[in-house]
Amino acid sequence: MDSWNESCQACGAADGPLTKFSLGKDFFGRPYDRLSPSSNQNPKWYCVTCSVHKNLQRDFRDIRTEFDKLRAGQGSELSKGDEFRRASLRLQEIMAILKGTQQPSPFLSGHDVTLLIDRLNTLTMPV
Numbered sequence: 010m011d012s013w014n015e016s017c018q019a020c021g022a023a024d025g026p027l028t029k030f031s032l033g034k035d036f037f038g039r040p041y042d043r044l045s046p047s048s049n050q051n052p053k054w055y056c057v058t059c060s061v062h063k064n065l066q067r068d069f070r071d072i073r074t075e076f077d078k079l080r081a082g083q084g085s086e087l088s089k090g091d092e093f094r095r096a097s098l099r100l101q102e103i104m105a106i107l108k109g110t111q112q113p114s115p116f117l118s119g120h121d122v123t124l125l126i127d128r129l130n131t132l133t134m135p136v
């Protein structure tokens with residue numbers, strides 16, 4: 010099936026182009042495991058705004074997962090200085106986009122993003 014003739018699966022908008030959202034690679038450039046979770050098995054159709062927010066949510070989740078690993082002393086992408094920097098920039102960017110939109114994101118709360126930024130700031134950037 011290559012088209013969806015109904016409405017955005019997040020906000021229900023029925024007017025305007027829809028984009029099929031399918032997860033390929035995560036924020037750190039790693040392919041998603043296509044065998045297990047749900048993420049890529051059911052591509053969904055979103056309107057333009059929602060697909061932007063879906064991307065933000067995906068990056069946010071990837072960063073938070075790596076942050077939790079770092080805190081737990083496990084191997085983490087964020088233990089690399091470059092990735093750490095890139096992740097903090099991306100969080101700032103996500104926050105700026107969230108602040109710039111009129112409606113709250115259907116996927117992501119600004120509060121969670123702020124919290125993660127604060128927690129990230131308490132860490133020393135790896136070299």
Ligand SMILES: [Zn+2]
Pocket residue numbers: 017018019020021022055056057058059060
């Ligand atoms: Zn939508």
